[in-house]
Amino acid sequence: MLATVMNDLDAPRGHGSAWRGRPAFQQPVYPDAAALEAVGADLRSRPPLVFAGEVDALRSQMAAAADGRAFVLMGGDCAESFADTSATSIRLKVQTILQMAAVLTYAASTPVVKIGRMAGQYAKPRSADTETREGVTLPSYRGDSVNDHAFTPEARTPDPARMLEAYLRAGTTLNLVRAFTMGGYADLREVHLWNRGFTANPAYKRFESFAEEIDRAMRFMEAAGVDFEALRQVDFYSAHEALLLEYEDAMIRQDSRTGRLYGTSAHMLWVGERTRGPHDAHVALLEGVRNPVGVKLGPTTTPEEVSSLMDHLNPEGEPGRLSLITRMGADRIREVLPVLVEAVRRDGRPVTWITDPMHGNTITSDNGYKTRRFDTIMDEVRGFFEVHRALGTVPGGIHVELTGDDVTECLGGGEHIDEQRLAERYETLVDPRLNHQQSLEMAFEVAEMLQV
Ligand SMILES: O=C[C@H](O)[C@H](O)COP(=O)(O)O
Ligand SMILES: C=C(OP(=O)(O)O)C(=O)O
Numbered sequence: 298m299l300a301t302v303m304n305d306l307d308a309p310r311g312h313g314s315a316w317r318g319r320p321a322f323q324q325p326v327y328p329d330a331a332a333l334e335a336v337g338a339d340l341r342s343r344p345p346l347v348f349a350g351e352v353d354a355l356r357s358q359m360a361a362a363a364d365g366r367a368f369v370l371m372g373g374d375c376a377e378s379f380a381d382t383s384a385t386s387i388r389l390k391v392q393t394i395l396q397m398a399a400v401l402t403y404a405a406s407t408p409v410v411k412i413g414r415m416a417g418q419y420a421k422p423r424s425a426d427t428e429t430r431e432g433v434t435l436p437s438y439r440g441d442s443v444n445d446h447a448f449t450p451e452a453r454t455p456d457p458a459r460m461l462e463a464y465l466r467a468g469t470t471l472n473l474v475r476a477f478t479m480g481g482y483a484d485l486r487e488v489h490l491w492n493r494g495f496t497a498n499p500a501y502k503r504f505e506s507f508a509e510e511i512d513r514a515m516r517f518m519e520a521a522g523v524d525f526e527a528l529r530q531v532d533f534y535s536a537h538e539a540l541l542l543e544y545e546d547a548m549i550r551q552d553s554r555t556g557r558l559y560g561t562s563a564h565m566l567w568v569g570e571r572t573r574g575p576h577d578a579h580v581a582l583l584e585g586v587r588n589p590v591g592v593k594l595g596p597t598t599t600p601e602e603v604s605s606l607m608d609h610l611n612p613e614g615e616p617g618r619l620s621l622i623t624r625m626g627a628d629r630i631r632e633v634l635p636v637l638v639e640a641v642r643r644d645g646r647p648v649t650w651i652t653d654p655m656h657g658n659t660i661t662s663d664n665g666y667k668t669r670r671f672d673t674i675m676d677e678v679r680g681f682f683e684v685h686r687a688l689g690t691v692p693g694g695i696h697v698e699l700t701g702d703d704v705t706e707c708l709g710g711g712e713h714i715d716e717q718r719l720a721e722r723y724e725t726l727v728d729p730r731l732n733h734q735q736s737l738e739m740a741f742e743v744a745e746m747l748q749v
């Protein structure tokens with residue numbers, strides 16, 4: 298995050314409400330409309346969480362990824378929780394992303410655009426509006442910015458005050474992320490230190506020897522007189538699904554330099570597979586802001602929908618503005634992605650293609666856990682690269698649900714997590730995440746795909 302470009306984003310302003318009145322899916326039903334309005338007014342009076350200059354810088358980096366000059370790495374929890382905003386957990390997540398980025402940068406000689414699915418990923422779309430346990434039916438959990446995960450009527454009732462808490466949690470998370478990434482912690486010369494304290498296992502071993510290689514290269518360049526000061530600071534951006542319309546609207550600010558509107562809850566915002574209708578409220582909200590935006594595309598997406606999304610979200614074809622994040626499923630991607638890629642190529646406007654290999658590959662284990670297989674996840678990534686390589690287009694990045702902790706939520710990987718082990722540390726609030734080791738393994742495999 299670039300501290301030097303903190304231009305004035307102070308002027309709160311009602312956003313013209315282009316999205317109001319459009320079909321709005323996956324929204325909480327608040328029992329108290331006056332309380333909702335008061336929270337909106339309060340949020341509008343608060344400072345932005347990110348700044349226009351930073352957002353512009355990310356847009357140009359996304360443009361670089363669209364044409365192969367960089368590669369995007371987006372990662373973080375499916376659903377961040379208020380309870381889990383400890384310094385350690387944030388540090389481990391940032392560290393995991395930095396380690397993955399180091400692997401990708403070094404092995405594939407490609408600059409990596411680092412984006413945390415962090416500091417705002419507090420609202421979730423759900424397949425069902427209600428959940429039933431032992432005959433009791435309550436509203437589904439929709440993320441900590443909406444309601445609480447506990448299964449009681451009080452906890453599950455949407456409370457607008459949670460949006461203020463989300464704003465504060467996002468602010469403190471970003472503050473720490475900025476400290477880690479601007480204060481020298483992310484310095485590549487320290488790469489070998491990040492691994493300290495982890496138990497020996499194959500993925501870490503591989504990382505250790507790799508870190509030694511980087512270390513050697515660094516010492517060589519230092520001896521040769523290269524100035525490393527620039528490496529002390531790392532650009533690290535935030536992103537989340539812009540699901541909660543009232544919250545996102547209240548966080549829009551006007552840039553005093555240009556008069557343009559920015560979503561200031563995160564650098565990048567995306568629309569989910571369930572809310573991406575080109576004429577619906579979520580797309581309308583993102584139409585009005587300057588941020589780089591993403592759209593998740595599932596296996597039923599048609600070329601006409603994609604072209605309509607481009608008309609709405611990037612009519613002028615501005616490089617870096619629009620990312621298409623495909624989540625087709627490993628068994629479908631090779632068949633359905635080429636049709637969309639061809640359509641975009643015919644259109645001619647640039648997009649940044651990103652693969653989300655998680656959401657098309659969710660299964661329920663025999664012992665009842667929502668999980669994903671590491672091999673299937675990697676197969677979707679491979680399919681993504683194959684399709685783009687075959688068509689001569691650019692695989693621009695990956696978007697993954699991960700954590701820096703040693704959870705046991707996804708099956709397989711070097712540790713061979715099996716169904717029995719899912720029970721050991723299954724901590725996610727919604728979807729299963731890659732753990733630290735599985736994340737590193739993914740980075741090594743993707744680095745190999747990027748090399749060719
Ligand atoms: O994270 C994505 C969605 O919110 C999630 O996959 C929906 O899960 P559900 O089918 O359990 O509602
Ligand atoms: C809800 C999500 O994904 P999708 O919109 O692709 O289902 C998600 O990223 O957690």
Ligand SMILES: [Mn+2]
Pocket residue numbers: 375376656698727728
């Ligand atoms: Mn998810």
